[in-house]
Amino acid sequence: MSLIEFHRVGFQIGPKVILRELNLTVEAGETLVLLGRSGSGKTTALRLINGMLFPTSGQVVVSERPTTEWDAVALKRSIGYVIQESGLFPHFTVGRNVGLQPELAGWPKEKIGERVRTLLRTVSLDPDEFLARYPRQLSGGQRQRVGVARALAADPGILLFDEPFGALDPVTRLDLQREFPRLVTELGKTAVFVTHDVREAMKLGTRIALLEAGCLVFAGTPGEFQMCGHPEARAFQEVFRDAG
């Protein structure tokens, strides 16, 4: 049974069609990369999974239940979300940022504290050094680590990443890209990862789904992606080869 299923999903805002007839499944434990150019609908597709948006036609099914039938809060708590520039709360310390969701869920204080320390260690940050800092006192890479820790807080089975490494310098980016698969597999998470960077897609994805102007034009393993003859896939393959 697939963990996430898109069944003929359409999404439009007024007359503007943003996603069309999207069929896609994500199996437990895999990392699906949603690849596509800017404006192809990746973020929209991602937000349909955690109920930040709902399809205007078709359904998105998460853990065998359509998102429209989920309790909105329960659905979001079972799915972690990490975005570019992390979206950390600038007025909260790292500790409060990471512990906020458990706090909202009513966990006891000591348990939250313990959880936060564990999570910071998981993302290779020393709790004693970082707990009391504010987001503005962190580097971009550290902020993304905290963002990941925060997304893991309520121990969700699914993690959504929207170009999480997009704003980082190439070296930090490579560091995080190296750590990422280890983190996801060790913790046994299922991930959907949005990027427009084909190299990142090839590196991180157990499967790649290619979006072009709101339509899914390819879904398969990185190996299959390299063989795909679709013009949009070829355009990305070319970038990949050029980059070496």
Place this chain on the structure above:
Amino acid sequence: MPDNVVDYDVLRDILEEGLPLLGEHLALVITAMVIAAAIAIPLGILVAHTRRWRALATGIAGIGQTIPSLALFGFLIPLPLIGGIGAHTAIVALVLYAVLPILRNTITGIQGVDPAVRDSAVAMGMTRAQMLRLVELPLAAPVILSGLRIATVATIGTATIAAAIGAGGLGVFIFRGIASVDKWQILAGAIPSALLALCADAGIGWLEKRCASS
């Protein structure tokens, strides 16, 4: 008696009369500000996310601002319930003036919350109320306070005109001074009023900075 020599009797009289007037002035300003904030901040929160409501609210709040203050006091006198001679009429007028800057800043502050921060709050499963309490209000607080500061400073000045409709306050000195061409009386109204405004500016400004840096 030469005009520029301080007459200590006059000074004592001014002080004796001045303290109660200062008290009245403060009461006018504080009451007006509390009411204005109680209207403008919730209203700002309600309309901040909808463009049409935003325009409507600031439009209506803006009408009061266009009327010269002395005229506004005059207009209010003949009105039933909210009008008449006395402090309550003055408070209505002061509230009308103070609402706009607070409303505007509340809207600006809430709209100024980084969309990425808002998105992560939504994705975390925060309810509307949690979003407001934990994210929007704390982040908008410095901007809202700055609106309160601007409105308070202006209200302290405008409240001197309230004396014209029998609402008391430091304006009593100023109007009497003008009528009797007595500069000491005018100064006795103007200086405390100016000092009050400076204190309010500094005090709320300090709060603003504290909020912004936390």
